[in-house]
Amino acid sequence: MFAYIVRRLLATIPVIGVVAVFVFLLLHLTPGDPAAVIAGDYARPEDIAKIRERLGLNEPIHIQFGTWLWSLVQGDLGISIFSNLPVAKLIQQRLEPTLILALATTILSILIAVPLGTIAAWKAGTWIDRAVMLFAVAGFSVPIFVFGYILMYIFSIELKWLPVQGYKPIADGLGPLIQSITLPTIALAILQSALIARITRASVMEVLNEDYIRTAHAKGLAQNTVLIRHALKNAAVPIVTIIGISVGLLIGGVVVTESVFNLPGLGRLTVDSILRRDYPIIQGVILVFSGAFVLVNLIVDILYTLFDPRIRY
Amino acid sequence: MAATTSEIISAAPAGRLSRFGHYVRRNPVVMVGLVLLAILVLIALLAPWLTVDPLQLSPIDRLKKTGVGDHLFGTDMYGRDVFARTLHGSQISLVVGLCVAALSTAVGLTIGLVAGYVRLVDAIVMRIMDGLMAIPGVLLAIALMALTGASVQNVILALTVIEIPRVVRLVRGVVLTIREMPYVEAAISIGTSFPKILIRHILPNTVAPLIVQATYICASSMIFEAVLSFLGAGTPPEIPSWGNMISEGRAYFQIAPHIIFFPGVFLAVCVLVVNILGDGLRDTLDPRLRRRM
Secondary structure, three states: OHHHHHHHHHHHHHHHHHHHHHHHHHHHOOOOOHHHHHHOOOOOHHHHHHHHHHHOOOOOHHHHHHHHHHHHHOOOOOEOOOOOOEHHHHHHHHHHHHHHHHHHHHHHHHHHHHHHHHHHHHOOOOHHHHHHHHHHHHHHHOOHHHHHHHHHHHHHHHOOOOOOOOOOOHHHOHHHHHHHHHHHHHHHHHHHHHHHHHHHHHHHHHHHOOHHHHHHHHOOOOHHHHHHHHHHHHOHHHHHHHHHHHHHHHHHHHHHHHHHHOOOOHHHHHHHHHHOOOHHHHHHHHHHHHHHHHHHHHHHHHHHHHHOOOOOO | OOOOHHHHHHHOOOOHHHHHHHHHHHOHHHHHHHHHHHHHHHHHHHHHHHOOOOOOOOHHHOOOOOOOOOOOOOEOOOOOEHHHHHHHHHHHHHHHHHHHHHHHHHHHHHHHHHHHHOHHHHHHHHHHHHHHHHOOHHHHHHHHHHHHOOOHHHHHHHHHHHHHHHHHHHHHHHHHHHOOOHHHHHHHHOOOOHHHHHHHHHHHHHHHHHHHHHHHHHHHHHHHHHHHHHOOOOOOOOOOOHHHHHHHHHHHOOOOOHHHHHHHHHHHHHHHHHHHHHHHHHHHHOHHHHHHO
8 A cells, every 4th residue: 555655656756747847848839039928019128138037048948947947846936027926925825715616616516416426327217317417418518607607697696696706715704705606616516517427427327237236235225225335335436536537627617717706816817827928927827736636636546445445556 | 239130231241431320320319419510510601691790890889789670699899790790609619629629639549559559659658648638728728828829720729739648548548459459469470561550450440439539529629719718818809709709798797798698608509519419429339438438
């Protein structure tokens, strides 16, 4: 078990390495002079020279990469071009709404999708199953911003139950926080739960064909016990895998949802810095998000051993 | 679904393509999907004749409600006809969806075939693909768009880059199983050349899963295009794409929700149709995949 965790940790190093190289090259793959791109269309030559100097673009490329990587390891993500503040600090300031939104969405998605998928598998072929599958395809097809605006129109503008946009930090109390993130969470959870429901249905259906399920029924166990204790538990590995993979989708969704609902999180920071061509922030955000994605999937891999003792490494 | 003997006999001498046509006709979901897609393509192609100029500004007609005057879907904040813009928007979505699906499968197939067959290439290529897949798709696309600037071609290229690793994975997986098959071994033993083995013996096995994957890529690329345009990093703002319409209309959302409602609904329906087509194709072409997804 311990050896497996160490091996799995080592396996993430090349992945993170490729991400780091890619993020570094991002600036250098720009057609033309990256400093000129950052400076914008109306920059004077001396402004461009200043940016070149600040980004260290006058050094040879391997030196640049070395310097960049060394400061990265020390937690230094560079300085924002626009605001002149350290990128790490800017990211830290924006972390709370994004983390809360992502966590709330994942919890809500699991609460919706796992029961839905299990019932669909149990009632396979009936109208319940078809309804769940329709929800799964539709949830995949309706873009988050379309769904977000529909929710906002119904619940904020027509019914006036919830605030239209904006975010109340956790320091202001739990009530306002929940009010401000309810709609974004629902909008995001539709997409994620569509994916999880699909996989849950497929893997529970497969397990339901197993001999031990027939045995469980034959010895007279209640339907619920069979479904939860026998079927769902054995179907857990693919479900947990897809929850890990769906974090990638979730991150993309967070970026869009934060723009729709005007939440001051990492997603908004990303979009704002793209409009301002603030490359150090773009690089930093991609690194943080990718790192989180890799970390979640690492944890998922390790969780397997808890869900399925047959898996031994 | 057991085929009767007569069906097997009648299908046996037919070529691969006609057998495919036979399966498609038998599956109602695929038929419905194809017909709806054909209608959407028709709308996109005929948009210039069905509607007025989508770029025509008309300051006196600003923010007209749906169904007022000549404007079936109303007008936007510059007085442009929302019906005309929505119909024209389907062109961008379909072009982006189809181009990304075609390009990413073509490139992914080539890389995947070689990676699956040549171990040294495999080790290097798959590390790069794993790395690319660790970057969330939307972010990677946004970053590429920020570098290259807004244009339809750049949107297609950026989305192709984020889809390629998934195609490579799929193709490589197929190649890894097929190359251990006795008939591939037999082909090697009689001295069949390496390119011939890849093209004649391995490539045909990737076709069915690739068609399914390409459909899903087409659907997700249409959403991605809209997302990029919505965030201001997609098609140039003067082009009436659904994402641009929603992005521009959001400031007027509270007083004129129809500006973003119509492109939103068209986008959702369009993606839904392609996704349903993908599900139908998956069930028809590769019943084994059904269990996995």
